[in-house]
Amino acid sequence: MSTASRPYYRHGSPLSVFNPAQGFAADAPMMQRIDVGDSSDDEIPPPMKFSALTRALLESEEGIEQSSPKQDTARDYETPSRAPQLKIVRNNDHMAVRPAPEYQRQTRPSSRTQHDATEDQENIPPPTFKRDRHHDFKYLGKPDKLALHVKSQPVEETPISHQSPRRALTTISNNTPVRPAPPPPPKMSVLDAATKTAGASTTKSKKRRQHILINGKLFTQMNKVGKGGSSDVYCVMAENYKLFALKKVKLEDCDESAMRGFKGEIDLLTKLADVERVIRLFDWELDNEKQILSVLMEKGDQDLNRILTIALNGTDPKFDPVLTRFYWKEMLECVQAVHDYDIVHSDLKPANFLSVQGKLKLIDFGIANAIDIAHTVNVHRDSHIGTPNYMSPESILDTNAPTPGSERTSNNGSRLMKIGKPSDVWSLGCILYQMVYGRPPFAHIANQISRIMAITNSKVVIEFPDKGVGGVTVPSALKGTLRRCLQRDLHARPTVKQLLSLSDPWLYPDVGNAVAMSEDLLAQIIDKVVERCKDPKRGIPSPDEVKQYPASFMSKIREMVEREGVVG
Numbered sequence: 130m131s132t133a134s135r136p137y138y139r140h141g142s143p144l145s146v147f148n149p150a151q152g153f154a155a156d157a158p159m160m161q162r163i164d165v166g167d168s169s170d171d172e173i174p175p176p177m178k179f180s181a182l183t184r185a186l187l188e189s190e191e192g193i194e195q196s197s198p199k200q201d202t203a204r205d206y207e208t209p210s211r212a213p214q215l216k217i218v219r220n221n222d223h224m225a226v227r228p229a230p231e232y233q234r235q236t237r238p239s240s241r242t243q244h245d246a247t248e249d250q251e252n253i254p255p256p257t258f259k260r261d262r263h264h265d266f267k268y269l270g271k272p273d274k275l276a277l278h279v280k281s282q283p284v285e286e287t288p289i290s291h292q293s294p295r296r297a298l299t300t301i302s303n304n305t306p307v308r309p310a311p312p313p314p315p316k317m318s319v320l321d322a323a324t325k326t327a328g329a330s331t332t333k334s335k336k337r338r339q340h341i342l343i344n345g346k347l348f349t350q351m352n353k354v355g356k357g358g359s360s361d362v363y364c365v366m367a368e369n370y371k372l373f374a375l376k377k378v379k380l381e382d383c384d385e386s387a388m389r390g391f392k393g394e395i396d397l398l399t400k401l402a403d404v405e406r407v408i409r410l411f412d413w414e415l416d417n418e419k420q421i422l423s424v425l426m427e428k429g430d431q432d433l434n435r436i437l438t439i440a441l442n443g444t445d446p447k448f449d450p451v452l453t454r455f456y457w458k459e460m461l462e463c464v465q466a467v468h469d470y471d472i473v474h475s476d477l478k479p480a481n482f483l484s485v486q487g488k489l490k491l492i493d494f495g496i497a498n499a500i501d502i503a504h505t506v507n508v509h510r511d512s513h514i515g516t517p518n519y520m521s522p523e524s525i526l527d528t529n530a531p532t533p534g535s536e537r538t539s540n541n542g543s544r545l546m547k548i549g550k551p552s553d554v555w556s557l558g559c560i561l562y563q564m565v566y567g568r569p570p571f572a573h574i575a576n577q578i579s580r581i582m583a584i585t586n587s588k589v590v591i592e593f594p595d596k597g598v599g600g601v602t603v604p605s606a607l608k609g610t611l612r613r614c615l616q617r618d619l620h621a622r623p624t625v626k627q628l629l630s631l632s633d634p635w636l637y638p639d640v641g642n643a644v645a646m647s648e649d650l651l652a653q654i655i656d657k658v659v660e661r662c663k664d665p666k667r668g669i670p671s672p673d674e675v676k677q678y679p680a681s682f683m684s685k686i687r688e689m690v691e692r693e694g695v696v697g
């Protein structure tokens with residue numbers, strides 16, 4: 130047999146993975162165990178089909194000649210090269226079995242730069258799937274009839290015994306990286322262990338949802354949304370997932386006057402159920418046993434007190450005329466809605482205006498009441514009166530001067546006040562003042578008694594500075610509105626209707642004939658008139674001419690505003 134002849138393998142043949150340059154030892158165990166019969170291994174092609182003659186020749190050691198391995202170390206290890214020729218000799222004829230290219234496997238170059246892209250880390254199959262073909266074949270075994278017995282250089286035997294039984298596929302768990310076990314939980318004291326809640330089911334009892342029945346309807350109590358002097362207000366969810374506000378009033382500590390107030394509130398809210406600017410009452414229930422009054426209402430987003438607190442306590446608070454005008458109009462709309470029903474709220478303060486989807490609505494009619502024919506009402510004030518910041522002088526005077534046996538004291542001794550719609554206007558003026566100057570008009574007086582005295586004392590002058598919060602100039606129309614609302618003479622105050630009218634210069638500065646006038650512009654107008662009078666040719670203007678001056682100047686000013694956007 131010629132040593133010059135080389136083995137010749139079909140492309141993709143399991144035999145082709147062996148480097149013929151290394152040669153084959155006829156008795157090498159590796160070669161004897163080649164198995165091509167297991168189709169479950171995806172990269173193993175089906176066994177070669179040989180004719181009977183070829184098989185006979187293959188089984189005969191004499192039938193195969195192998196060419197001497199070519200010493201071609203310069204070739205790139207991945208360069209496709211023509212497979213060594215396996216020649217089958219028969220009757221001195223050389224029959225070539227199909228020539229096939231083979232990827233010659235050589236020692237990998239040590240230099241990284243010589244690597245082909247396919248050798249990049251990302252292209253290398255993950256360790257689980259990486260396998261050594263030599264080993265695979267060994268495990269699977271090779272049918273004897275296909276064993277090649279080629280006299281060649283011996284190859285190193287793999288340390289894995291070919292006698293070892295075929296291994297089952299490894300479990301997934303064996304493929305996951307081994308992580309160190311988590312540290313044991315810290316040791317607890319006996320008391321901790323006894324009192325600690327465990328597991329997901331042990332939610333803190335505080336957060337446990339409470340279910341409430343109101344007149345047979347089930348609600349889930351959510352978070353608390355507000356707190357009043359005598360009540361807590363919660364967000365509750367109905368079975369249809371709609372949200373409501375539930376005001377829970379504890380009645381156990383309430384006196385008769387307070388009870389009357391709560392009853393009055395429910396009566397008024399029922400009466401005003403269709404008034405859009407009043408928070409809607411849906412239902413109420415009195416639990417005599419627990420002494421709790423539950424009032425189910427439309428739910429608001431946040432009250433005006435919170436809105437103002439955020440606006441006035443930010444990093445760089447500034448009086449904002451646009452925002453102020455918006456909320457001023459919203460408040461007027463609310464109060465007008467109840468005044469239309471001849472109801473005086475009598476406890477107007479930022480916390481009692483609730484923003485509901487961008488619109489303000491009135492809440493807390495605890496001391497509100499319907500007024501009588503004399504346009505005033507006896508209002509019961511109990512000990513729950515909080516800050517006097519927004520209270521009108523007339524309400525304080527009456528509250529402060531209860532003389533036993535006087536007609537202004539109720540039978541049970543609670544304080545009575547005769548107040549009317551102007552009292553609400555004073556309170557509105559106080560809220561507007563707070564939006565402009567950052568505090569209600571008398572809030573700077575720390576002592577509560579001194580403050581109350583100042584409100585009622587007409588000699589204490591209320592200041593209206595030119596600059597509001599953040600040094601922003603206060604429009605004079607706004608100052609005019611403030612002055613008119615905060616008059617101690619209740620009869621001199623404007624009505625809410627007047628404050629809302631289109632002729633109000635603060636609410637509607639651009640409506641009608643009004644134009645903003647700067648000092649500079651006024652000086653220009655006076656100059657023009659003086660120049661005209663000085664003109665010797667034209668002489669002093671006639672009375673008819675003077676009559677036309679206002680209309681003429683006004684139209685020129687409007688033109689100027691339209692053209693330049695400013696006056697002056």
Ligand SMILES: Nc1ncnc2c1ncn2[C@@H]1O[C@H](COP(=O)(O)OP(=O)(O)OP(=O)(O)O)[C@@H](O)[C@H]1O
Binds near residue numbers: 376432483493495
């Ligand atoms: N319907 C509602 N939706 C959302 N929040 C509300 C609602 N009603 C009241 N609140 C919140 O709860 C707070 C207290 O409510 P309310 O003024 O009605 O209680 P009160 O006990 O009558 O208070 P006060 O002591 O001022 O009379 C409100 O300032 C508001 O923030």
